[in-house]
Amino acid sequence: xxxxxxxxVHNDGVLDDSAMELVVAAKAVGDDVTAIVTGSGIDAVADDxxxxxxxxxxxxxxGLAYPNAEVVRKALINVIPAGSVxxxxxxxxxMDCAPGLSIKMDAAYVSDIISLEVDGTTLKTxxxxxxxxxxxxxxxxxxxxxxxxxxxxxxxxxxxxSAGGSVEAAAAGDIxxxxxxIEIVEPEAGDVDITKADLLVSIGRGIEDExxxxxxxxxxxxxxxxxxxxxxxxxxxxxxxxPSRQVGTSGCTVKPKVYMxxxxxxxxxxxxxxxxxxxxxxNKNENAPIFQVADVGIxxxxxxxxxELTEAVNDL
Amino acid sequence: MEILVCVKRVPDSAENEIEMNAxxxxxxxxxxxxxxxxxxxxxxxxxxxxxxNVGGTVTVVTVGDDESDEVLRREMAMGAAKGILLTDDAxxxxxCKGVATILKGCVDKGNYDLIFTGAQADEGAGAVGGxxxxxxxxxxxxxxNKIEAGDGKLTIGREIEGGNQEMxxxxxxxxxxxxxxxxxxxYVGIRGIRQVSGVEIPELGAADLGLDAxxxxxxxxxxxxxxxxxxxxxxxxxxLEGSNDQIIEKLIEILKANGGLQ
Ligand SMILES: Cc1cc2nc3c(=O)[nH]c(=O)nc-3n(C[C@H](O)[C@H](O)[C@H](O)COP(=O)(O)OP(=O)(O)OC[C@H]3O[C@@H](n4cnc5c(N)ncnc54)[C@H](O)[C@@H]3O)c2cc1C
Numbered sequence: 001x002x003x004x005x006x007x008x009v010h011n012d013g014v015l016d017d018s019a020m021e022l023v024v025a026a027k028a029v030g031d032d033v034t035a036i037v038t039g040s041g042i043d044a045v046a047d048d049x050x051x052x053x054x055x056x057x058x059x060x061x062x063g064l065a066y067p068n069a070e071v072v073r074k075a076l077i078n079v080i081p082a083g084s085v086x087x088x089x090x091x092x093x094x095m096d097c098a099p100g101l102s103i104k105m106d107a108a109y110v111s112d113i114i115s116l117e118v119d120g121t122t123l124k125t126x127x128x129x130x131x132x133x134x135x136x137x138x139x140x141x142x143x144x145x146x147x148x149x150x151x152x153x154x155x156x157x158x159x160x161x162s163a164g165g166s167v168e169a170a171a172a173g174d175i176x177x178x179x180x181x182i183e184i185v186e187p188e189a190g191d192v193d194i195t196k197a198d199l200l201v202s203i204g205r206g207i208e209d210e211x212x213x214x215x216x217x218x219x220x221x222x223x224x225x226x227x228x229x230x231x232x233x234x235x236x237x238x239x240x241x242x243p244s245r246q247v248g249t250s251g252c253t254v255k256p257k258v259y260m261x262x263x264x265x266x267x268x269x270x271x272x273x274x275x276x277x278x279x280x281x282x283n284k285n286e287n288a289p290i291f292q293v294a295d296v297g298i299x300x301x302x303x304x305x306x307x308e309l310t311e312a313v314n315d316l
Numbered sequence: 317m318e319i320l321v322c323v324k325r326v327p328d329s330a331e332n333e334i335e336m337n338a339x340x341x342x343x344x345x346x347x348x349x350x351x352x353x354x355x356x357x358x359x360x361x362x363x364x365x366x367x368x369n370v371g372g373t374v375t376v377v378t379v380g381d382d383e384s385d386e387v388l389r390r391e392m393a394m395g396a397a398k399g400i401l402l403t404d405d406a407x408x409x410x411x412c413k414g415v416a417t418i419l420k421g422c423v424d425k426g427n428y429d430l431i432f433t434g435a436q437a438d439e440g441a442g443a444v445g446g447x448x449x450x451x452x453x454x455x456x457x458x459x460x461n462k463i464e465a466g467d468g469k470l471t472i473g474r475e476i477e478g479g480n481q482e483m484x485x486x487x488x489x490x491x492x493x494x495x496x497x498x499x500x501x502x503y504v505g506i507r508g509i510r511q512v513s514g515v516e517i518p519e520l521g522a523a524d525l526g527l528d529a530x531x532x533x534x535x536x537x538x539x540x541x542x543x544x545x546x547x548x549x550x551x552x553x554x555x556l557e558g559s560n561d562q563i564i565e566k567l568i569e570i571l572k573a574n575g576g577l578q
Binding site for chain 1: 330411440450451471482539547555560563571574576578
């Protein structure tokens with residue numbers, strides 16, 4: 001296989017943990033493996049990357065201080081040879097940068113894969129569809145290179161940090177762009193802090209109607225002071241609950257003692273916000289992907305089941 | 317502002333329980349209910365609101381077949397002025413790049429300042445908008461959840477991890493992929509759809525778009541879906557069974573044991 005590159009992300013001068021997974025993925029694709037870090041004043045990040053990767057290319061330029069996808073793409077095109085395989089960890093930056101990069105490289109692109117094997121110049125991947133209810137085998141013709149975004153957790157990370165790699169500086173080249181970064185706006189704090197709750201009654205699209213949200217509040221109230229109502233994204237999109245109650249990659253990260261997923265299918269963006277605790281899933285579809293990750297599952301209609309549970313708890 | 321919104325007809329996952337077919341290589345497609353991709357409604361709503369404010373036209377386009385006509389009409393009932401159906405046997409089996417290539421053919425024939433796609437559709441690839449932008453050499457931003465129209469530019473917000481919003485300035489013309497929650501898409505009733513049922517929707521094929529048939533469809537695809545399968549579920553959850561009373565009794569024990577109930 002051709003040369004393999006991994007684009008590494010970092011925040012506030014700290015290399016993201018995904019680097020330790022990307023190195024394993026890169027080595028599964030080919031023998032000639034290089035990490036690329038971009039930014040401004042990134043010596044420490046590049047040195048950290050060299051503990052994980054045998055070779056690191058550092059593109060240090062004031063114009064790269066913020067990873068504006070268009071600017072990063074131009075810098076990458078300037079250093080990556082045609083025909084290479086480029087790996088990203090699948091996140092909002094990859095969604096922004098990787099599809100366009102594949103066009104400029106005239107290479108194949110596949111996003112959000114959960115398994116990767118090499119067969120000659122074909123990359124055999126697995127992707128999920130319909131929120132994980134079914135998977136697909138997807139073959140990628142990498143004969144002219146490929147850009148791949150891996151879902152975190154696809155490969156077990158190599159945490160040894162024993163690569164002892166070398167760092168080479170490269171010039172950014174022309175990185176003028178028609179898009180300019182202004183600032184990051186942080187979310188407004190809500191009335192409740194779901195990250196502090198011991199128990200979350202979390203509702204998803206299965207709640208069906210704004211008026212039904214009351215039954216979740218009633219259950220949380222019955223369960224006591226440590227219990228709060230949280231939700232999946234469609235509930236916030238519909239403006240039925242405030243954004244501060246959303247659990248997931250684009251919402252809050254929570255670690256309650258008990259997480260009750262009620263009418264939530266179990267998409268990876270939702271699960272990405274749950275970092276531990278005992279999970280109870282209640283869903284009317286026995287094949288819902290949430291049952292693959294929950295500790296305890298109940299096949300039931302939440303609109304009937306939750307009020308019954310509330311009544312039983314109140315009777316204790 | 318001339319705005320083109322790219323939309324897709326997809327199986328409606330809220331209406332369907334996805335199951336495998338008898339051969340075990342594809343999902344059962346016979347009884348699927350289809351609708352417009354959830355993200356696209358937000359894109360069309362945003363386009364309509366921009367045009368309401370600054371003037372212009374909203375055009376919706378889809379790459380599809382005869383049945384895709386219905387999603388175009390639904391979006392026209394929302395308020396899009398025009399619809400375009402890109403359809404050709406040669407388009408069948410296109411990967412994301414193929415779809416972006418077909419859409420580029422349509423963009424080249426128009427004079428659009430702004431092009432929207434949904435942030436992703438049923439396959440969760442989220443690739444077509446970024447590819448189309450790179451092919452056009454237009455700037456691109458994904459996961460857009462705020463747009464303010466300016467002079468020759470837009471100020472846009474992108475949704476990034478943890479609910480943070482990345483603000484950018486972007487030159488026109490550009491391509492944006494629109495994230496859910498950016499607005500509240502208006503309701504479309506049967507009557508609205510009836511009102512646009514007679515509007516003519518032009519159909520364009522590979523030749524009309526000046527496309528090389530080998531660059532699109534199965535022939536041009538470097539990314540090929542081989543089959544569908546049901547993932548092995550690992551250990552999975554311990555399922556509580558019995559009457560509701562029995563389940564609730566067990567559940568209360570479990571809540572107590574795990575600190576969820578004092
Ligand atoms: C960039 C990006 C970021 C995202 N970030 C997040 C995020 O932070 N958090 C998040 O949650 N999502 C996020 N999403 C959306 C995510 O992909 C899913 O669309 C979403 O999580 C689905 O929510 P859900 O499970 O409530 O709805 P669905 O997937 O529609 O599932 C509803 C479930 O309810 C069940 N159900 C229906 N009725 C009943 C009933 N009466 N009783 C019991 N069960 C019932 C159904 O069987 C189904 O399993 C993001 C998406 C993108 C593209």
